[in-house]
Amino acid sequence: MRAIRLHTFGPAENLRLEEVADPVPAEGQVRIDVRVSGVHLIEARLRRGIAVGPHRPPPLPITPGAEVAGVVGAVGPGVAADWLGRRVVAQVGEGGYAEQALADVGALYPLSEELADEVAVAAITTGATAQGILGVAGLTERDVVLVMAAAGGLGSLFVQAGRAAGALVVGVAGGRAKVDRVRTLGADVAVDYRVPNWPERVREALAGHEVGVVLDGVGGALGRQALELLGPGGRFLMYGWASGEPTEIGTRDLVERQLSATWAIGPNMVPPGGRRALITRALDEAASGRLVPTITRFPLARAADAHAALENRTAEGKVVLTV
Structure with a gap:
């Protein structure tokens, strides 16, 4: 089969398409004939050999990719034969940037007819994480939320x-x-952060309304500017720092402006039923059309371009590889 391999940490060009042996499912595993694989910014950081939180650069060589959607093409010992031929989405840990990938049977989620492979891949990790963060945020009609x-x-x-x-x-x-x-997604106000005075544009557009909630996955100077837009009693929810460093928040910010700040990733975002409950909810939302992910597609052979698009911030929404 064809797979993307990384032999040396470094730039996106180090991701190479190669011919490798077909994987063989062990006991409790299935082999998925992959149609779509998800791509994450964290994978691009690990590709460079950079640790991200608890995630450490993996031993090389490796085929990256933690989530796939496709059809079960083979089952290992102890797995019911009725999985064969079923469309599924799964978190696989690694090996997803390939034409075939192995997954534990307990990691499989059957897909309904109306749920496209790429939407399912967007839902299983990104969608589930969004559901968890939104549970922490608890948005209501009284909120002015800055994303x-x-x-x-x-x-x-x-x-x-x-x-x-x-x-x-x-x-x-x-x-x-x-x-x-x-704007097409439904934002009441849409602002370009590349414009130097973008916070002032937000204030002008809100015409006296104050931001009450910030959802920040950027961090750095931009995150700090978003924090400054919060009115008294505002809530600042962090879930990442794509800029390379987290938003700087001091005790004075919290005390003098009565703000609250929360790291929204982790145990506080997981409901009863655990991570699987979040994934099931996200898949249900996607199947119903209430969750409509934005998707940027690259063919498998262009995995390097997919990583570059994430790192250069030129991609929109969820980045996937199509096989």
């Missing part, structure tokens, strides 16, 4: 969820095309 990176995989879902909750939504993104996309 950073609003054209991204998570941000685009937050814009939709904010509108569905009846909140007034401000979407912040980089570049005219992304800002236009944020």
